[in-house]
Amino acid sequence: MTDRDPTSDAEVVRRVLAGAVDDFELLVERYQDRIYNLVWGMVRDPGQAEDVTQEVFVKAFRKLADFEQKSRFYTWIYRIAINRSLDFIKSRDRARTHAVDVIHEIEPAAPTESTDPSAPLLEREFLEKMHEALEAVPPKFREILVLREVQGLSYEEIAEVLGCSKGTVESRLFRARARLKRKLEAYCRG
Amino acid sequence: MTSNGMEDEIRPMDDRERPTDDALRLGRYHDDEATPDERTRVERTLAASETERETLAFFGALGGGLRHGRPSGAPAGLGSRVMATIRRIADDHPLIRLLPSMRRIAAVAAAAILIVGALWWLGRDASDSIGTVRAGWQAVARPDPIGRGTAPDRFYLPRLDALYRLSGDRPATTEGDDR
Numbered sequence: 567m568t569d570r571d572p573t574s575d576a577e578v579v580r581r582v583l584a585g586a587v588d589d590f591e592l593l594v595e596r597y598q599d600r601i602y603n604l605v606w607g608m609v610r611d612p613g614q615a616e617d618v619t620q621e622v623f624v625k626a627f628r629k630l631a632d633f634e635q636k637s638r639f640y641t642w643i644y645r646i647a648i649n650r651s652l653d654f655i656k657s658r659d660r661a662r663t664h665a666v667d668v669i670h671e672i673e674p675a676a677p678t679e680s681t682d683p684s685a686p687l688l689e690r691e692f693l694e695k696m697h698e699a700l701e702a703v704p705p706k707f708r709e710i711l712v713l714r715e716v717q718g719l720s721y722e723e724i725a726e727v728l729g730c731s732k733g734t735v736e737s738r739l740f741r742a743r744a745r746l747k748r749k750l751e752a753y754c755r756g
Numbered sequence: 757m758t759s760n761g762m763e764d765e766i767r768p769m770d771d772r773e774r775p776t777d778d779a780l781r782l783g784r785y786h787d788d789e790a791t792p793d794e795r796t797r798v799e800r801t802l803a804a805s806e807t808e809r810e811t812l813a814f815f816g817a818l819g820g821g822l823r824h825g826r827p828s829g830a831p832a833g834l835g836s837r838v839m840a841t842i843r844r845i846a847d848d849h850p851l852i853r854l855l856p857s858m859r860r861i862a863a864v865a866a867a868a869i870l871i872v873g874a875l876w877w878l879g880r881d882a883s884d885s886i887g888t889v890r891a892g893w894q895a896v897a898r899p900d901p902i903g904r905g906t907a908p909d910r911f912y913l914p915r916l917d918a919l920y921r922l923s924g925d926r927p928a929t930t931e932g933d934d935r
Binding site: 587588590591595598599602603606607612615616619620624627628692696700711712714715716720721736737739740741743744746747750 | 774779780783787811814815817819822824826827829830831838841842845
């Protein structure tokens with residue numbers, strides 16, 4: 567897909583910037599599933615993921631003129647999605663800390679897997695522990711795990727999204743997994 | 757530690773510490789990023805190392821856990837809701853779209869007005885003070901003990917005295933000023 571391809575991201579962006587606002591729908595249709603999955607992987611709640619995804623696209627539209635087309639559109643919008651998700655998580659964590667008495671109301675619905683009656687007990691328990699551990703790791707580890715495991719991006723693509731080298735991706739990914747392994751070790755060995 | 761260094765997986769690792777080459781190779785193997793040579797090497801080691809097999813199993817479980825419950829796609833209607841919001845934004849008057857920058861401009865303009873106002877106020881006060889001092893000085897100077905008179909006196913007192921003379925009602929304060 568070249569830049570001059572009428573359906574290429576770059577061309578669609580050019581048309582939207584020229585005033586064809588409705589063409590933005592092409593980008594929404596093209597990326598909504600991936601962005602929603604990415605945000606879901608970060609916030610782990612379907613309702614909140616939907617709200618954040620909507621904000622991501624609105625922000626991308628507002629900032630479209632700033633998109634310099636030096637990178638690919640999807641890496642740019644992935645970056646927006648990651649930043650917006652991290653902001654959301656931060657504010658959610660703050661709300662949890664400051665409003666202890668309403669924690670049960672504001673806590674996101676438990677992930678579907680933990681209430682899935684068909685999931686074996688041990689598996690459900692492992693998933694719950696894993697999500698607890700994931701909540702506790704630094705955002706840079708969480709984002710890289712989601713990009714790799716949920717989005718299935720290659721090391722090269724992750725490097726492009728995060729603006730770092732492939733080597734950094736490799737070692738950060740390894741550290742993230744090691745961190746989670748340490749956190750789950752007691753459970754796994756028990 | 758085993759010869760392939762995979763015991764590093766077990767001991768706590770400092771976040772700044774670089775993982776060993778063996779550890780990274782295992783990660784690449786798990787992520788399908790290893791070269792054929794690396795794959796062969798890892799598979800050979802896996803056959804011999806329980807620790808490495810355990811680590812790989814954990815990587816698999818972790819990936820599966822992260823993907824578990826992943827929605828197949830965005831909820832129905834999300835795209836249309838996004839587009840409805842975007843069309844609303846696009847329909848806004850360009851001035852409304854510029855609102856954040858206009859707020860900044862308004863803030864700068866307000867600050868400028870305040871500064872100009874403050875300067876004008878200070879200037880007016882200073883001018884009043886100068887006027888007061890000058891009036892006081894003139895009142896003191898009016899008797900004009902050396903007979904030269906202040907500049908305003910020299911300008912208007914002769915005219916004032918001429919008027920008084922015409923009216924025949926010369927006030928006592930101007931006595932001695934008849935020049």
